[in-house]
Amino acid sequence: MIVTHDTPDCKALAVDFDSLTGVELTTALLRSNNFALAALGVCGVEIPSLGAKFTSPYGRPGGGETAYLLAGEKDGRYLLRCWRSRPDDDPESYSIMLSQLYRDYVSGCLHDVKTGRDNPIRRKVGKVEGAIWIIRLAKEAGFIKLPIVDSQVLEANAPRAARFVYEASELLSRCRLRYKAGNSTFPAARRFLVDWTGGIPESEALSGKRWLVAHGYWRVETVGQQYQEGKAGGMPTLYRFGGSKEVQQVGRAAERKEDTPTREDYPTRPVPDRDEYVGNQDGKLYKYLDNSLEEYKERMKREGAGGESE
Numbered sequence: 001m002i003v004t005h006d007t008p009d010c011k012a013l014a015v016d017f018d019s020l021t022g023v024e025l026t027t028a029l030l031r032s033n034n035f036a037l038a039a040l041g042v043c044g045v046e047i048p049s050l051g052a053k054f055t056s057p058y059g060r061p062g063g064g065e066t067a068y069l070l071a072g073e074k075d076g077r078y079l080l081r082c083w084r085s086r087p088d089d090d091p092e093s094y095s096i097m098l099s100q101l102y103r104d105y106v107s108g109c110l111h112d113v114k115t116g117r118d119n120p121i122r123r124k125v126g127k128v129e130g131a132i133w134i135i136r137l138a139k140e141a142g143f144i145k146l147p148i149v150d151s152q153v154l155e156a157n158a159p160r161a162a163r164f165v166y167e168a169s170e171l172l173s174r175c176r177l178r179y180k181a182g183n184s185t186f187p188a189a190r191r192f193l194v195d196w197t198g199g200i201p202e203s204e205a206l207s208g209k210r211w212l213v214a215h216g217y218w219r220v221e222t223v224g225q226q227y228q229e230g231k232a233g234g235m236p237t238l239y240r241f242g243g244s245k246e247v248q249q250v251g252r253a254a255e256r257k258e259d260t261p262t263r264e265d266y267p268t269r270p271v272p273d274r275d276e277y278v279g280n281q282d283g284k285l286y287k288y289l290d291n292s293l294e295e296y297k298e299r300m301k302r303e304g305a306g307g308e309s310e
Contacts, residue, residue: 017144022180026134027077029143030098036069036078038141039098043105056082057101057110070095099130102137108199123191135175146174149184151241152217155251161200165208166217168197173241185221187236216242216250 015028029035033050040047040054047054050069059065059082067082080096103125104110112120125133138144151170154163169186176183193205212218224237242250 017138021178023131025144025179026131027075029134029138030077031071031075032143033071033078035138035141035143036098038143039102039137040069042137042141043101043110056080056084057105058082058096058113059084060113060116097125097130098137099133100125102133103195106198107195123195129192131179132172132175135178136171139175139178144178146171147177149173149177149241150243152244152247154217155215158215159208159211161204161208162211162215162217163208164200165193165197165205166212168193169212169218169239169241172196185238185240187224188218188239189224189236192236213239214250214254216247216254218242219246 015032017025017028020028037047037050043057045054045057047069053066053068056065056067057080058067063084065082065084067080069078070081071078079098080101081093082096083093104113104122107123109120109122135144135146139146149170151166151173154166158166169188173184173186176186188209190202190206193209194200194202197205209218213220218239219242220237221240222238224235
């Protein structure tokens with residue numbers, strides 16, 4: 001896709017995003033005024049022009065926070081500049097990267113802020129991770145296309161949580177391949193996985209992850225190091241998609257072990273009420289997830305012939 005945008009020195013350039021990869025691609029996207037406007041639109045913010053002020057997506061109801069798009073003086077990358085009043089009537093300003101804005105939108109954080117929920121979960125996005133969020137955002141906004149990954153079709157009786165996590169991992173792998181060709185592995189750290197899958201309950205994300213590994217659809221490529229407080233680093237474990245033979249072999253082994261969900265996998269608890277939120281593209285899944293082991297067993301009986309019941 002070729003898009004014209006203004007560079008930091010105000011000269012208009014036509015950029016072919018299809019020919020770019022890596023940092024060059026994400027930098028070009030973040031410098032594009034068309035992409036900045038489209039990014040806001042994806043996150044539910046519509047503005048008539050780049051210089052227009054608008055209600056901050058991070059403002060609580062009645063808070064009166066305002067925002068605008070700002071291009072950095074040095075690198076020309078657009079970000080969100082927000083400000084709000086303080087008790088001393090002196091305005092307080094802060095900046096939000098577009099990658100952070102999109103993460104907060106997908107994970108449901110913006111929804112929590114808008115509805116006034118206490119302590120919305122807002123994990124800070126790092127530089128490397130932020131690049132992958134920008135790739136996903138560019139795909140959703142129609143600026144780039146993603147390559148196809150070599151993954152296996154899930155078996156018909158796979159739990160819905162596993163299906164949901166698997167679909168999310170396919171999208172993640174495609175984004176990583178678009179950023180760097182040949183990068184066939186992907187992380188699935190707990191907090192990131194919850195964010196990337198749309199803010200689903202952590203127990204659902206982890207049970208889906210365990211099922212995919214136990215049945216060979218995910219294979220561990222590189223064992224990571226757990227984060228330890230006071231120590232630097234903490235590399236995530238990297239996974240790859242299992243091949244057809246691996247899925248068959250590991251799947252048969254899992255069946256011999258009678259790999260059935262436990263109460264830890266499907267605990268009884270209220271279902272989150274985000275399914276009414278249109279902005280959360282993944283909210284519709286909540287009403288389909290099993291709330292208890294008993295519900296799971298009943299559904300498995302109904303789907304015993306391989307069909308799906310809604």
